[in-house]
Amino acid sequence: MSLGLLAIVIGGVWTLQGLDYLDDSLMSGQGFWAAAGGVLVVGGLALIVVGMRRRSGSQQ
Incomplete structure (x- = not known):
């Protein structure tokens, strides 16, 4: 779950x-980084969901 948050x-x-x-970066204004960031956010959310399911499943 920590990796998902990161x-x-x-x-x-x-x-x-x-x-x-956010200015002053080589990535500023580049559409690729906006898309890559969105994919990473979705992947992070998926990691958190998987971690929460594993945690709740092991407590039963």
């Missing part, structure tokens, strides 16, 4: 840089 944070930063909300 992926969400990094993906969010990449998305903001790709959409040119």
